[in-house]
Amino acid sequence: MARTSKSAGTPVGVKMMQKVSSTRTFARIAPHVIPAVDRAVHRLSKGRTMMSTRMLPGVILHARGAKTGQPRQTPLACMPEPEKGTWILIGSNFGRPGHPAWTANLLAHPEVSVHWEGQDIPVRARLLAGEERADAWRAVLGFWPPYATYQKRIEREIRLFRIERR
Template sequence: MAPGGRSAAPGVRLVQKVSSTRAFAKIAPHVVPAMDRTVHRLTRGKVLLSAKMLPGVILTVRGAKSGLPRRTPLACMPEESGSWILVGSNFGRPGHPAWTGNLIAHPDADVNWRGTDIPVRARLLSGDERAAAWGAALTFWPPYATYQSRVEREIRLFRLERRTD
């Protein structure tokens, strides 16, 4: 299945296959976020290149140690309730991505979703709630299974819900 529950088009299947490779895991963390940040800034938040394949947000959260705002482009899984699931896959590389530690330390954050800034609160998922979200994430983007198979750590999943405060 492609994102959104539809059958994957040949182009999507190719991207899924490529994104499951170890070469992609080495290169993508350096290229994709930088490209996304640049295009997002140049288009004043209207375009996120990676979102052409998967829905995406720009997460702004305070650094766990520095307290400074950290902006990270991320793929996300939008939920019907208006929340988002973020998957801390780190492209199947060892170690949790830094943004996950930042969210644990500072769960109040902001996302830019389709050009709109939205205040959110993050919750690290566990137990049955995590299992259900992981199953949905695997249906949404099957390469997550490959990423998990490469690492000993459990990939962190977060649900971001809109804040009204």
């Protein structure tokens, strides 16, 4: 059984990872390391897992490049919404200034697929706005509080997409 902190029963390792992932050093290093390791582990495990899913649920996004139309595979953390059969993708870019490229890909080509729990699932991505985005953002912050730190660091609004089965 995992050790838990006294506050809210959160596993100690998760609390520590939340602190680490909120640092500027993590934001500088993680985008270069985590996706590469996730791709390798995903390939070696024949699509069964990714390293980052030890902390957060994740998908492999299969999309086309916004400008090139070339196929892109991007490992991403996600927030599953099992009651709706959907997922939220968070364009945090680890709290770095620009939007991540995959968000432009979804805006240009919203008909994509995700690899989730061993299955390739055709989905449609929709950028959230207004009250729907505000509701999703509150849920995202409850799910992984470091996203609030990322948002404070940058001027742009972090893009949230809901992906739904086609």
